[in-house]
Amino acid sequence: MTLGKVLAGLVAIAVAMVVLKALQDRPADPQEVKEAMAAEMDTLRTEADKRHPNLAKSEALQAVAAERASAQLAQQTGDKRALTAASLFYGFYFVNTRARPEYCRSHGVDLAPFAKAFDAVHAAERDRARALLLRNGTDPETLYPLMRDQLGVTVAQDMQDTAKGIQGSAADACRVLNEHAAQFAATLVLPPEVRQALMQ
Numbered sequence: 001m002t003l004g005k006v007l008a009g010l011v012a013i014a015v016a017m018v019v020l021k022a023l024q025d026r027p028a029d030p031q032e033v034k035e036a037m038a039a040e041m042d043t044l045r046t047e048a049d050k051r052h053p054n055l056a057k058s059e060a061l062q063a064v065a066a067e068r069a070s071a072q073l074a075q076q077t078g079d080k081r082a083l084t085a086a087s088l089f090y091g092f093y094f095v096n097t098r099a100r101p102e103y104c105r106s107h108g109v110d111l112a113p114f115a116k117a118f119d120a121v122h123a124a125e126r127d128r129a130r131a132l133l134l135r136n137g138t139d140p141e142t143l144y145p146l147m148r149d150q151l152g153v154t155v156a157q158d159m160q161d162t163a164k165g166i167q168g169s170a171a172d173a174c175r176v177l178n179e180h181a182a183q184f185a186a187t188l189v190l191p192p193e194v195r196q197a198l199m200q
Helices: 011-025 030-051 057-074 078-106 112-121 123-135 140-166 170-179 181-187 192-199
Strands: none
Touching: 030 057, 030 140, 057 078, 057 140, 057 192, 078 112, 078 123, 078 140, 078 170, 078 192, 112 123, 112 170, 112 181, 123 140, 123 192, 140 170, 170 181
């Protein structure tokens, strides 16, 4: 079984796309942003289930989200494109450094080895995304509270699919991430067009 089959690592792109849209449409009230995100995620999950019925739910969501991210970036240029990529990166980053560790902690596993490895592998992207968002007046730390609920739902599905893939429990899936932290951290990468838009 390949690492990619064990863990669908880009599911957070879906959440990041939704938070970006919600912030653009409803920037004032955090509760409205969360409600808009929940509704949009439901729509995205329904589309993923319809378009990819033979894939695990997290893989189907990942496929649809990657397609949407590519389409969105293709319509943008310059600073707007880079800012979109930075927002997408932070969804990807927070799912692996915050939401996934929170999930694993609830199953009795400290995911710090994986989270640290992921952070180290993606340090250049993190620094670039942070600088872009700060320059635009957005502290990346303000995004996580808006994303947290949906990232939690997304991670739970992803980890259930991972546990099923390894024929183990949720805790087993968390332990596998720690046991192969460097491999997973290196394998989980942004779609090429997102990374290019971020790092250019």
